[in-house]
Amino acid sequence: MKVIVPVKRVLDYNVKPRVKADGSGVDLANVKMSMNPFDEIAVEEAIRLKEKGVATEIVAVSIGVAKAQDTLRTALAMGADRAILVTAETEVEPLAVAKILKAIVDEETPQLVILGKQAIDDDANQTGQMLAALTGWAQGTFASKVEVEGDTAKVTREVDGGLETVSLKLPAIVTTDLRLNEPRYATLPNIMKAKSKPLANKTPADYGVDIAPRLTIVSVAEPAKRQAGAKVADVDELVMKLKAMGVAK
Amino acid sequence: MKTLVWVEHDGQAVKDATLSAVTAASKLGEVHLLVAGENVGGVAEAAAKIAGVDKVHVADGAPFAHALAENVAPLVAGLMESHDAFVAPATTTGKNIAPRVAALLDVMQLSDILSVEGPDTFTRPIYAGNAIATVKTSDAKLVVTVRGTAFEKAAAEGGSGTIEAVGGGADAGVSSFVGAEIAQSSRPELTSAKIIVSGGRALGSSDEFHKLIDPLADKLGAGVGASRAAVDAGYAPNDYQVGQTGKIVAPEVYVAVGISGAIQHLAGMKDSKVIVAINKDEDAPIFQVADLGLVGDLFKVVPELTKKL
Numbered sequence: 418m419k420v421i422v423p424v425k426r427v428l429d430y431n432v433k434p435r436v437k438a439d440g441s442g443v444d445l446a447n448v449k450m451s452m453n454p455f456d457e458i459a460v461e462e463a464i465r466l467k468e469k470g471v472a473t474e475i476v477a478v479s480i481g482v483a484k485a486q487d488t489l490r491t492a493l494a495m496g497a498d499r500a501i502l503v504t505a506e507t508e509v510e511p512l513a514v515a516k517i518l519k520a521i522v523d524e525e526t527p528q529l530v531i532l533g534k535q536a537i538d539d540d541a542n543q544t545g546q547m548l549a550a551l552t553g554w555a556q557g558t559f560a561s562k563v564e565v566e567g568d569t570a571k572v573t574r575e576v577d578g579g580l581e582t583v584s585l586k587l588p589a590i591v592t593t594d595l596r597l598n599e600p601r602y603a604t605l606p607n608i609m610k611a612k613s614k615p616l617a618n619k620t621p622a623d624y625g626v627d628i629a630p631r632l633t634i635v636s637v638a639e640p641a642k643r644q645a646g647a648k649v650a651d652v653d654e655l656v657m658k659l660k661a662m663g664v665a666k
Numbered sequence: 667m668k669t670l671v672w673v674e675h676d677g678q679a680v681k682d683a684t685l686s687a688v689t690a691a692s693k694l695g696e697v698h699l700l701v702a703g704e705n706v707g708g709v710a711e712a713a714a715k716i717a718g719v720d721k722v723h724v725a726d727g728a729p730f731a732h733a734l735a736e737n738v739a740p741l742v743a744g745l746m747e748s749h750d751a752f753v754a755p756a757t758t759t760g761k762n763i764a765p766r767v768a769a770l771l772d773v774m775q776l777s778d779i780l781s782v783e784g785p786d787t788f789t790r791p792i793y794a795g796n797a798i799a800t801v802k803t804s805d806a807k808l809v810v811t812v813r814g815t816a817f818e819k820a821a822a823e824g825g826s827g828t829i830e831a832v833g834g835g836a837d838a839g840v841s842s843f844v845g846a847e848i849a850q851s852s853r854p855e856l857t858s859a860k861i862i863v864s865g866g867r868a869l870g871s872s873d874e875f876h877k878l879i880d881p882l883a884d885k886l887g888a889g890v891g892a893s894r895a896a897v898d899a900g901y902a903p904n905d906y907q908v909g910q911t912g913k914i915v916a917p918e919v920y921v922a923v924g925i926s927g928a929i930q931h932l933a934g935m936k937d938s939k940v941i942v943a944i945n946k947d948e949d950a951p952i953f954q955v956a957d958l959g960l961v962g963d964l965f966k967v968v969p970e971l972t973k974k975l
């Protein structure tokens with residue numbers, strides 16, 4: 418079966434985001450960009466399904482600026498078979514991303530689409546669920562375990578109270594949580610090999626999707642700064658201060 | 667504006683997260699609630715007592731028993747014909763359902779709102795809360811999820827909403843509930859605890875985590891949390907994780923033990939009233955947000971603290 422993995426190029430998680438002085442957004446000039454960490458987990462899961470003989474082909478998809486090609490090459494170096502880059506010069510909202518993915522799903526007819534649960538830039542946590550709505554497919558969000566058996570996928574989900582397991586009829590949508598797996602690093606030979614794997618160039622218009630944003634960013638501001646307080650010398654002083662605050666008796 | 671608020675419940679009681687969502691919804695207009703589940707008459711009655719509630723829509727039936735998004739989203743989308751805004755708490759249930767509803771309605775969701783600035787304008791955190799965006803929507807209907815710590819809780823008593831059954835509701839036939847491992851704990855729930863003690867990678871093992879963190883939490887009547895590193899290493903279960911991609915908490919006191927203070931962790935706790943940090947590295951970033959910092963070896967300091975409290 419075919420697996421589609423959407424991967425987003427985002428500000429690297431180790432970089433501290435800086436709000437632009439004019440309040441128009443976060444400064445992305447000359448900072449390290451990487452694959453969204455949850456999407457690395459998604460790519461890894463697809464590769465493991467292929468290694469188990471469950472998946473036969475892995476198609477990585479990214480919607481974004483031309484540079485998102487680098488993110489796709491990373492997915493290919495990890496083990497994806499081919500890639501589709503849908504170029505858009507402006508930020509595409511989750512709803513429009515989901516619509517583009519729906520059109521790609523219609524063309525590619527995968528049995529599984531594995532997305533990240535959340536992009537760490539917009540922190541939206543929407544795209545997978547939206548794609549599930551548009552396809553009418555089942556959704557296993559926040560997955561910490563995925564087992565494909567015949568025409569169903571059993572997905573263990575990280576929920577507020579603990580864990581929940583659902584059974585999904587394939588084709589289905591899965592979104593990854595942190596505990597699903599530990600993504601592999603691409604090796605140098607595989608990075609070289611990835612350069613010759615197929616990468617198709619598309620535009621939103623090719624899929625007939627209008628990407629005009631529904632949301633307007635009025636302004637972006639820094640959050641209120643917290644003042645660092647004092648250090649205490651020892652446990653006795655900490656206990657004294659906690660008692661003074663009424664936290665301890 | 668008529669709002670429809672998703673009632674988070676466990677089949678017995680209304681969960682606190684609902685109350686913050688009600689407050690957010692009341693800033694938009696008339697508050698209607700949706701209680702979906704199986705045998706949820708009792709929940710509906712409790713929900714009708716929440717202050718400020720006009721009406722409670724109750725969808726009672728087997729397809730809604732486990733809040734499967736495939737079954738619930740079409741129900742909500744149907745009810746949205748007569749409502750203007752769907753408001754869900756940003757719990758794992760809310761996050762699972764709301765975007766599916768939004769796509770059915772062809773609207774862009776606003777996730778994790780921090781404030782209501784106007785009928786179409788909200789603030790929300792982006793980049794792990796390192797930036798706050800003010801966002802205006804042009805969609806005709808609203809779908810928002812609400813960050814619980816950003817809104818006061820509506821009073822659970824004092825309201826007198828009318829209860830109305832919602833007919834129909836089918837099983838979409840694409841998914842089913844298999845089972846759940848929901849932790850039973852006598853400790854306060856993380857998102858509503860007044861005090862939280864969280865442990866990090868430095869605890870080194872599940873045994874040490876429980877040997878050191880639990881007694882301190884018990885002394886303080888606190889809930890227990892953890893960093894991602896502690897959860898990944900299996901020292902604590904996944905539902906303990908505090909942070910950008912875990913739970914967002916804002917207790918009166920947050921005690922971080924052996925946690926470095928990565929931005930992803932700070933995203934989940936930096937709105938706590940008082941932050942106490944115990945770390946052996948005096949340069950650990952957690953001290954930049956801590957009101958009370960103690961530099962020391964947690965294996966010595968924590969048992970001493972527990973004893974002296």
Ligand SMILES: Cc1cc2nc3c(=O)[nH]c(=O)nc-3n(C[C@H](O)[C@H](O)[C@H](O)COP(=O)(O)OP(=O)(O)OC[C@H]3O[C@@H](n4cnc5c(N)ncnc54)[C@H](O)[C@@H]3O)c2cc1C
Pocket residue numbers: 430454455537865866867868892893894895896907908909910911912913923924925926927928929930931934944945946947950962963964965
């Ligand atoms: C996509 C993504 C999402 C993430 N989401 C989250 C999230 O939601 N929540 C979260 O917490 N993290 C999250 N992280 C992980 C985050 O980046 C950090 O890796 C994590 O928070 C580190 O956990 P820690 O502080 O326990 O461990 P470390 O960073 O290893 O810190 C351990 C600390 O313990 C101190 N220490 C060691 N020994 C002792 C001792 N004997 N006594 C006292 N102090 C000691 C050290 O000085 C150090 O400061 C996420 C990361 C990614 C990529």
Ligand SMILES: Nc1ncnc2c1ncn2[C@@H]1O[C@H](COP(=O)(O)O)[C@@H](O)[C@H]1O
Pocket residue numbers: 423424425426453455456459478479480481509511514531532533534535536537539540541542543544545
């Ligand atoms: N522009 C994009 N290109 C490819 N995949 C995306 C894009 N935006 C979102 N996704 C996928 O959807 C997931 C959730 O993103 P979000 O809903 O924005 O939090 C990500 O982890 C990706 O798997």
